[in-house]
Amino acid sequence: xxQVVAVKILQTSLxxxxxxxxxxxxxxxxxxxxxxxxxxILWNIVLCRLLIPFNIPLSLNKYSIFNGGEYGLPQVKxxxxxxxxxxxxxxxxxxxxAGAATGGVPxxxxxxxxxxxxxxxxxxxxxxxxxxxxxxxxxxxxxxLRCLREYKAALPIADYYQFQGxxxxxxxxxxxxxxxxTISVPLTYGIRKPVILIPKIINCTEEWRLKYIIFHELxxxxxxxxxxxxxxxxxxxxxxxxxxxxxMYILANRDIELACDEAVVRAFGQTSxxxxxLALINMEKVKAGLLPLCSGFNxxxxxxxxxxxxxxxxxxxxxxxxxxxxxxxxMFASAASHVEAKxxxxxxxxxxxxxxxxVNKYTGSINRVDEESxxxxxxxxxxxxxxxxxxxxxxxxxxAVEGDLPEEFNMSxxxxxxxxxxxxxxxxxxxxxxxxxIGLKDGIxxxxxxxxxxxxxxxxxxxxxxxxxxxxxxDSDWLENDSLKDCEGKVLEFTLEINGNKHVLSTAIARVxxxxxxxxxxxxxxxxxxxx
Amino acid sequence: xxxxxxxxxxxxxxxxxxxxxxxxxxxxxxxxEQVGWSKTTTYTVIKKCIEKGAIERKDPNYICxxxxxxxxxxxxxxxxLINKMYDGAADQLVASLLDRRKLSSQEIERxxxxxxxxx
Numbered sequence: 001x002x003q004v005v006a007v008k009i010l011q012t013s014l015x016x017x018x019x020x021x022x023x024x025x026x027x028x029x030x031x032x033x034x035x036x037x038x039x040x041i042l043w044n045i046v047l048c049r050l051l052i053p054f055n056i057p058l059s060l061n062k063y064s065i066f067n068g069g070e071y072g073l074p075q076v077k078x079x080x081x082x083x084x085x086x087x088x089x090x091x092x093x094x095x096x097x098a099g100a101a102t103g104g105v106p107x108x109x110x111x112x113x114x115x116x117x118x119x120x121x122x123x124x125x126x127x128x129x130x131x132x133x134x135x136x137x138x139x140x141x142x143x144x145l146r147c148l149r150e151y152k153a154a155l156p157i158a159d160y161y162q163f164q165g166x167x168x169x170x171x172x173x174x175x176x177x178x179x180x181x182t183i184s185v186p187l188t189y190g191i192r193k194p195v196i197l198i199p200k201i202i203n204c205t206e207e208w209r210l211k212y213i214i215f216h217e218l219x220x221x222x223x224x225x226x227x228x229x230x231x232x233x234x235x236x237x238x239x240x241x242x243x244x245x246x247x248m249y250i251l252a253n254r255d256i257e258l259a260c261d262e263a264v265v266r267a268f269g270q271t272s273x274x275x276x277x278l279a280l281i282n283m284e285k286v287k288a289g290l291l292p293l294c295s296g297f298n299x300x301x302x303x304x305x306x307x308x309x310x311x312x313x314x315x316x317x318x319x320x321x322x323x324x325x326x327x328x329x330x331m332f333a334s335a336a337s338h339v340e341a342k343x344x345x346x347x348x349x350x351x352x353x354x355x356x357x358x359v360n361k362y363t364g365s366i367n368r369v370d371e372e373s374x375x376x377x378x379x380x381x382x383x384x385x386x387x388x389x390x391x392x393x394x395x396x397x398x399x400a401v402e403g404d405l406p407e408e409f410n411m412s413x414x415x416x417x418x419x420x421x422x423x424x425x426x427x428x429x430x431x432x433x434x435x436x437x438i439g440l441k442d443g444i445x446x447x448x449x450x451x452x453x454x455x456x457x458x459x460x461x462x463x464x465x466x467x468x469x470x471x472x473x474x475d476s477d478w479l480e481n482d483s484l485k486d487c488e489g490k491v492l493e494f495t496l497e498i499n500g501n502k503h504v505l506s507t508a509i510a511r512v513x514x515x516x517x518x519x520x521x522x523x524x525x526x527x528x529x530x531x532x
Numbered sequence: 533x534x535x536x537x538x539x540x541x542x543x544x545x546x547x548x549x550x551x552x553x554x555x556x557x558x559x560x561x562x563x564x565e566q567v568g569w570s571k572t573t574t575y576t577v578i579k580k581c582i583e584k585g586a587i588e589r590k591d592p593n594y595i596c597x598x599x600x601x602x603x604x605x606x607x608x609x610x611x612x613l614i615n616k617m618y619d620g621a622a623d624q625l626v627a628s629l630l631d632r633r634k635l636s637s638q639e640i641e642r643x644x645x646x647x648x649x650x651x
Contacts, residue, residue, distance in 0.1 A: 154540070155543060306647060
């Protein structure tokens with residue numbers, strides 16, 4: 001389960017990294033030109049991208065969407081032989097006659113299977129990811145809880161009345177203002193019931209400064225900045241392996257402050273820039289006095305903030321429009337990155353599980369089966385041919401099954417010409433092959449059928465052990481001159497016998513993947529071990 | 533003996549000086565009314581006072597007795613405190629007016645000059 005989560009998060013992280021990079025570039029180019037609010041909104045978009053799980057298969061082929069379902073699989077592989085078979089034979093004898101060479105009757109073997117064998121087998125990575133995520137989360141949580149205990153012991157401010165007028169202004173809810181002697185800077189905590197803490201060292205009689213300080217905190221409350229910081233921390237915990245997310249974490253926290261400054265200056269007017277900047281500096285002075293061991297290591301941040309405040313101006317209409325446009329573009333880009341990421345269609349992904357990277361060469365030959373004839377729905381189950389690949393001599397198909405399928409069922413395949421009269425079976429090819437369960441996803445079981453065609457100029461009675469041997473041994477040359485390419489427009493037909501009911505699924509043969517017509521390269525028998 | 537106490541701890545002591553020996557439960561009730569602390573908060577502060585040797589705890593009922601008089605108490609000088617905890621592990625989940633960074637006084641002068649220049 002966690003592995004699936006980890007994979008999904010890796011995918012999310014990668015596409016989010018790209019968006020962060022774009023935001024970073026925009027920020028670098030326009031930081032003092034656009035309203036700071038713009039960047040906060042942009043970060044929020046990224047944050048949504050990082051935190052909201054999207055159930056979309058992403059481009060990392062190896063991490064297929066089927067990872068998830070695998071855990072739901074009973075650890076059993078169903079192998080069903082596809083043997084030559086006919087309608088007539090089924091009626092006469094439910095057991096196909098010619099199965100001797102392929103191990104007798106259609107059979108189901110149950111073998112334990114390592115469900116992860118075709119998936120990235122890296123539980124170790126998942127464990128590391130999860131452990132570090134938990135450690136970082138605990139760091140945040142413990143720090144916060146320790147501080148919270150301290151904050152809770154804050155005392156009401158004696159001359160509280162002087163703040164009444166201020167608190168009424170921008171906040172959306174009642175805000176408490178308290179005083180605490182163990183902090184050096186004003187701060188706000190609480191999302192539902194916000195509390196502003198004023199350090200005791202700030203002289204409460206200096207009203208001009210308090211006005212800015214409290215207003216600043218009220219803006220934080222109005223903007224739900226505590227919540228934003230919480231979500232940023234959550235994103236950092238989850239995406240700790242992504243350096244871009246760390247960059248985002250730092251810059252977004254900074255931009256939250258800058259946007260807040262901007263709002264203060266806007267509210268108090270341009271003339272307030274200097275006193276407000278001085279109020280901030282004075283805060284720093286108090287702190288500097290308190291902490292003799294100073295390091296100028298963060299001075300850059302403070303300086304940038306001062307510059308940002310001093311350069312703040314009422315944005316022109318054009319700037320507003322521009323930043324609004326930017327936000328919309330980024331929203332679409334973020335949404336689009338989901339779609340873009342879905343580069344591999346489901347059909348290919350299914351075949352990738354069965355065929356591995358071989359699937360790449362068949363890319364143009366994967367057929368999606370939409371025909372009604374390709375599905376059967378009963379009360380207990382529904383079965384459909386999901387997708388097919390035809391090569392010169394091979395038929396690959398994915399069959400999707402929903403509902404209760406019995407442990408044992410028979411399946412046979414053939415290629416027929418729809419123009420034939422149905423009662424006189426004169427098919428051209430029969431199929432030899434096997435069927436294997438490859439995955440489970442959203443309650444749908446997927447079976448991979450792989451079969452090789454055999455030339456048929458015989459009646460079903462002729463199919464015996466010798467016949468099969470002759471037609472499937474690697475030495476046999478009967479295939480040399482045959483290709484399914486000649487069968488395009490004809491029909492692949494699977495016959496399933498389940499609990500005594502027979503179902504026929506069919507789909508047209510199309511887009512046959514062919515080598516040179518004279519020298520077909522397709523001479524590998526996927527199932528040759530089973531036959532020999 | 534002189535013990536340094538924070539404001540919150542002083543608040544608890546004030547209750548004890550006024551009411552004499554008091555159960556923790558009663559202190560919590562009084563402080564809830566006075567300053568709006570939750571029971572847990574009061575208990576946490578009482579525990580700190582006990583650690584500092586300002587309060588003695590007696591069972592049953594967690595009766596608290598002040599070990600020091602008003603005269604023996606000195607407020608923590610702010611310069612000493614502020615608070616290793618806050619500088620070391622900044623509380624990342626809280627919105628604060630300034631980042632908890634430290635600037636030297638030269639640095640502050642420089643920034644003031646910057647403000648003047650930009651004005």
